[in-house]
Amino acid sequence: MTNLVQSQSSTLTGVNNDNLMLDVKNLQLYFPITQGVFARVQGYTKAADDVSFFIRQGETVGLVGESGCGKTTVGRCIVRAYEPTGGEIIYHRADGTTVDLAKLQGDELKPYRRDIRLIFQDPYFSLNPRMTVFEIVSEVLKVNKLATPAEMKDRVVALLQRVGLRPEYMQRYPHAFSGGERQRISIARSLITSPRMVVCDEAVSALDVSIRAQILNLLEELQADFNLTYLFISHDLSVIHHICDRIVVMYVGKVVEIADATELFVNPRHPYTEALLSAVPITNPRDRQAVGRIRLEGEIADPSNPPTGCYFHPRCKYAQERCKTETPPLRNLENEHFVACHFSEELELTNVQLR
């Protein structure tokens, strides 16, 4: 059954609505910039500006972009650590009904805090040093009265084993664990409520290569075991490509391209995506001579004072007059490949040669 989402301003069109888990529509988060004694509002930092994308049940969606592009903000809006200033986050419950998470307040959010969980970037700062591993992992069960103390222990033990930690160590404090083990504790903490979806915010960025591979494999195994859906936020495209089914590319608070992971690498349709792909370090020194590597000039735009028209135009080598005045809408080129660029059809962009 195919429903077309009603066409609003830059809402995604032509999306197959089957099996949706999360449908983010025109999500907006403006942080006020205040000044003076009375905190007069001077302007807004548009951390997320009209962000639309969707996540299907059981898939892994990657959210990429440079630092400051708002990818973390979007992740935090989804777990409702932030309250969006506009837009909708339509969550499809297990029973098929839907709810708009963006509008809920306080206690109304409680059931969804179990369903959608977050893993943070830095395992050294995200675990309370004064709590034991058991306390860290079981806290959410205790607070929400989801389990009796006896049950709680069994669940924690089982989960710690599953993520590859020895349950004997659960009375220890986080300082006794290495970075990789701490990230496993974080994973256990997020999975203890049997969530349906996990937002991984740069979950492997702070880890060494060998440990990173272990954690990525673990996340994939857990996804299969618990039928999880991931929103994977990262700036590392090789990791994103490895783990994700679909990729959402963001630039200064806006979505510039959404496509299937392989499609995005083979057939990028936005100049910013092209530049991002071309900045990925090579994996073999023999590729050093590869031609046509693109380097972005200048800095990422200031989200409190973005350029006119397409935000990317000052750094875009294909920019034309129209780009300076007209904001390109996010449109569906074909098969759910969305792009926000006026000239996607005409540009010949460099892709990545997959082996």
Next chain:
Amino acid sequence: MSDTLIEVNDLKIHFFTDEGVVRAVDGVDLTIERGKTLCLVGESGCGKSVACRAFLQIVHSIGKIVSGEIIYHRRVDNNFEETIDIAQLNPKGRQIREIRGKEISMIFQEPMTSLSPMYTVGNQIMENILLHTNLSKEEARQLCVQLLDQVGIPQPHRLVDEYPFRLSGGMRQRAMIAMALSCNPTLLIADEPTTALDVTTQANILDLMRNIQKEYQMALLFITHDLGVVAEIADTVAVMYLGKIVESGDVDTIFNNPKHPYTQALLRSIPKISRTREKLDTIQGMVPNPYRRPGGCPFHPRCTQAMPECSTMVPSVTRFSDGHTTRCLLYENITTKQFAELS
């Protein structure tokens, strides 16, 4: 006149802590050629930063250079070369202070914390120039603007008087590079200079370092854990594990014909952008506790090809052709003829 700039022989740096002795650097041999790039690769805690800090004698005070030498071939003028053993110098002495920041300079990982927030960018760069040269303040300032321009900072006349908080991460790292270049060093040590940066910024900084190296004809010692960066920039590579160099060779050999199981495993564990998505190969276990180093080959508890003797015998250096060496028992008792077959 040799092309060798720095030779490190059997360098050992131990940290004497309350809990015991940490052998952070445990017999490292390295050679840095003039004008070339050596990448030192390893996971956190392998001792790569400590080893490089010894080149400037800025190892933390609980760490002592226990033995070994760091021979610096200093070119006094065009046809005379003197050799200095940096390991023997007093960390506070006159001689190392002449070298530090002038002939050998360093860029650190965190551009956010390695610049002082209390001084303008220009002040911090000028400090180094004024210390090591006879330029006047005005001339130093001009040089400073010129350097900032060279490292790609827009509007250098304006930014020279700005405080670091006004600069983005990439710009700060450029300012750090400008500072390091200010006295025309023969060796630039870069300790994870791109780890805290975005991919796009990282690509730009790597380009910048490549160009600057060509222009200044300086050697570059690049410390990183990111093999992608190594593939981009290295001429030679040394792979470090728990204080020892386990394999070294030119970059093409290391990537396409690695011998040590650790190097092989590291290369396999980076996600490749390929059409098929396979499970990543991992290195089992983790880097051991520095107080409880495994005996024998330090990598044996995690090695897939470990043999019984690996836990007791410390492997010595095996030399393959043209500067490709490894420390692994797998290759110790093989004859030259078998080497040829292997490679």
